Amino acid sequence: MSSIIDVARRAAVSTATVSRVLSKPALVKAATRDRVLKVIEELKYEPNRAARTLRTSRASKILVTVPDISNPFFANIIRGAEEAARHAGYSVILGDTRYDPELESQYALMLLRREVDGLVFLGHRVPDILSDMISEQGSNAAVVNGCEYSPGLPVSSVHIDNAGAAAEMIDYLASLGHSSIGIITGPLASPISSDRLKGVRSAAKRHGIQASLQIGKGDYSVGSGFTEAQKLIRNHAVTAIFCFSDEMAIGASEAVAAAGLSCPQDISVAGFDDIRFARFLRPSLTTIAQPTVEIGLQAVHLLLEIMNDGQESLRNITLPHDLIVRKSTAARKA
Amino acid sequence: MSSIIDVARRAAVSTATVSRVLSKPALVKAATRDRVLKVIEELKYEPNRAARTLRTSRASKILVTVPDISNPFFANIIRGAEEAARHAGYSVILGDTRYDPELESQYALMLLRREVDGLVFLGHRVPDILSDMISEQGSNAAVVNGCEYSPGLPVSSVHIDNAGAAAEMIDYLASLGHSSIGIITGPLASPISSDRLKGVRSAAKRHGIQASLQIGKGDYSVGSGFTEAQKLIRNHAVTAIFCFSDEMAIGASEAVAAAGLSCPQDISVAGFDDIRFARFLRPSLTTIAQPTVEIGLQAVHLLLEIMNDGQESLRNITLPHDLIVRKSTAARKA
DNA sequence: AGCGCATATGTAAAGCATTACATCATGCTT
DNA sequence: AAGCATGATGTAATGCTTTACATATGCGCT
Numbered sequence: 001m002s003s004i005i006d007v008a009r010r011a012a013v014s015t016a017t018v019s020r021v022l023s024k025p026a027l028v029k030a031a032t033r034d035r036v037l038k039v040i041e042e043l044k045y046e047p048n049r050a051a052r053t054l055r056t057s058r059a060s061k062i063l064v065t066v067p068d069i070s071n072p073f074f075a076n077i078i079r080g081a082e083e084a085a086r087h088a089g090y091s092v093i094l095g096d097t098r099y100d101p102e103l104e105s106q107y108a109l110m111l112l113r114r115e116v117d118g119l120v121f122l123g124h125r126v127p128d129i130l131s132d133m134i135s136e137q138g139s140n141a142a143v144v145n146g147c148e149y150s151p152g153l154p155v156s157s158v159h160i161d162n163a164g165a166a167a168e169m170i171d172y173l174a175s176l177g178h179s180s181i182g183i184i185t186g187p188l189a190s191p192i193s194s195d196r197l198k199g200v201r202s203a204a205k206r207h208g209i210q211a212s213l214q215i216g217k218g219d220y221s222v223g224s225g226f227t228e229a230q231k232l233i234r235n236h237a238v239t240a241i242f243c244f245s246d247e248m249a250i251g252a253s254e255a256v257a258a259a260g261l262s263c264p265q266d267i268s269v270a271g272f273d274d275i276r277f278a279r280f281l282r283p284s285l286t287t288i289a290q291p292t293v294e295i296g297l298q299a300v301h302l303l304l305e306i307m308n309d310g311q312e313s314l315r316n317i318t319l320p321h322d323l324i325v326r327k328s329t330a331a332r333k334a
Numbered sequence: 335m336s337s338i339i340d341v342a343r344r345a346a347v348s349t350a351t352v353s354r355v356l357s358k359p360a361l362v363k364a365a366t367r368d369r370v371l372k373v374i375e376e377l378k379y380e381p382n383r384a385a386r387t388l389r390t391s392r393a394s395k396i397l398v399t400v401p402d403i404s405n406p407f408f409a410n411i412i413r414g415a416e417e418a419a420r421h422a423g424y425s426v427i428l429g430d431t432r433y434d435p436e437l438e439s440q441y442a443l444m445l446l447r448r449e450v451d452g453l454v455f456l457g458h459r460v461p462d463i464l465s466d467m468i469s470e471q472g473s474n475a476a477v478v479n480g481c482e483y484s485p486g487l488p489v490s491s492v493h494i495d496n497a498g499a500a501a502e503m504i505d506y507l508a509s510l511g512h513s514s515i516g517i518i519t520g521p522l523a524s525p526i527s528s529d530r531l532k533g534v535r536s537a538a539k540r541h542g543i544q545a546s547l548q549i550g551k552g553d554y555s556v557g558s559g560f561t562e563a564q565k566l567i568r569n570h571a572v573t574a575i576f577c578f579s580d581e582m583a584i585g586a587s588e589a590v591a592a593a594g595l596s597c598p599q600d601i602s603v604a605g606f607d608d609i610r611f612a613r614f615l616r617p618s619l620t621t622i623a624q625p626t627v628e629i630g631l632q633a634v635h636l637l638l639e640i641m642n643d644g645q646e647s648l649r650n651i652t653l654p655h656d657l658i659v660r661k662s663t664a665a666r667k668a
Numbered sequence: 669a670g671c672g673c674a675t676a677t678g679t680a681a682a683g684c685a686t687t688a689c690a691t692c693a694t695g696c697t698t
Numbered sequence: 699a700a701g702c703a704t705g706a707t708g709t710a711a712t713g714c715t716t717t718a719c720a721t722a723t724g725c726g727c728t
Contacts, residue, residue, distance in 0.1 A: 282616030385714035
């Protein structure tokens, strides 16, 4: 591996000139520049990133932590984040935290260690380890919350209007004649889950069906969707089930089938997220589409802004969602 | 941010001692060690990784490139890779290459720049940019091919017995009475795709049905599965379609339905990979399960071995696969 | 007492790129 | 022709850690 010194020697210039050729070519005379570039080519010189990072204290890396990479919803956000990062000359370090606070903190340490320049974290729960940093730096801390948000903390975020989206779904189900609706939420600790619930409640109230609303508490997983749906079907005569994730909607559909009923004839099922496979389920799933790739893109853009500006810039970006009506929902049986 | 010098000063020792407390505690007297540790605690000292990397030329990072992170098949491999890397004290840089050779090379550069210590790449196609490195270093190059392999190049790899798995699927379909079988392959350039085709052919020959084999050429995507299946259904009276990816099997199922036929009554459909959603399709998909997480784990283990041993160690690890029979395949109509 | 060895710690170089500041040359102005 | 602005390049410090080598201390042994 050749270093900048080798290049300088061979091109008969100082290391400063070599460095300038690479970073500020306009400052170097054309003839010199060409000579240096030729040597760089010959020696296949690549600047040592560690040395550059050490000198400039910029790692050109951002950390993206995700609770479950195998969930295509998160995978798409990562896709957007990777793209935005790459275009800005950053690379992405991936942290799969498996919903484990321990791992979340372990990864967040990389930010304190300045091993990365910024952090996009998906999911609720700001790692404790960052609380000092955030209270010191406020919204200048290079941290962005993707798809969730953290009420009370000065952390910028990118998400959809969860309450509005959930309300829309209730409007839609009510318009199909459903009045006995089961809801399967995400974890209560998740602000977006409680936002969705608020949206559900206010819409239900508007339609005068809040009394017959049945709430089951899930955790976004297929299994919890199945279990909670079974309870809703057995104990309450719901005619529609609205799950706060597509995964749970898959579980709920299985529960409908397991109960000897069919979807959507007997029970309508709706999800949230519009994951890649929602359209391939049978019946295809009615759901709320989130602009996942865009969430990832914007989260990184926001992060870069914070990192570069250095000025106070707490922002919560709301992106548009979309109610996607497919075949898993239908008018209530007469 | 405090540096090792701050710690040394405050603990009244040299920086060497501080460094030793962290890396070789046994060399330091207990009293001194405790004193230093206490200061480290107080100052929240974290060693600067860039400086360490510069000094030791170890980045403690590995690069994992993947053609499409939103495909759950790859996402699971990444999961395994991340886990193995984390346990070994490495972090994972994620490269989503979108099947683009340009991007593959761009990411591979990180290895030449020693920005990462090793590379696990998923998909066929070793980046050109690495060919010099590989021909120089042979199998000592810190490169491992996950789930594919590169015949002719000294690159270690981890994959299943693709020919054997494909043959098993043909055996199974033949046992159901199918003799007119359509195949939808992946790209021809992919060695595993051609291995699967070899397996298909030899099994078909064994069953005496090779003459009625119909081959369509896909690219692993849902869309290509749909298009190729349509051709197979229209132009040839196939009674079973075996796709070399679950995604294509989803497309093929759509094509069966679009032709007014039903699966599996009229046409059986089988896939490959056993992605997370294969079981949730209706009918649930018969497929070959690959141990995805394990592939990721082993790929990283192999990489670490190569990086640490430094000795000649070209290996191709074959992991077990599994034929998963679900509801998308059935006996041929009488 | 003197020697040697083990243990504990310090000194300082090295790893490589960036960049503020210094120097030098050139050409223009008056 | 002297003076100066401008442009081009060099000098050297800096960032922080690791580690080979040097030094110092203490102990046991003869």
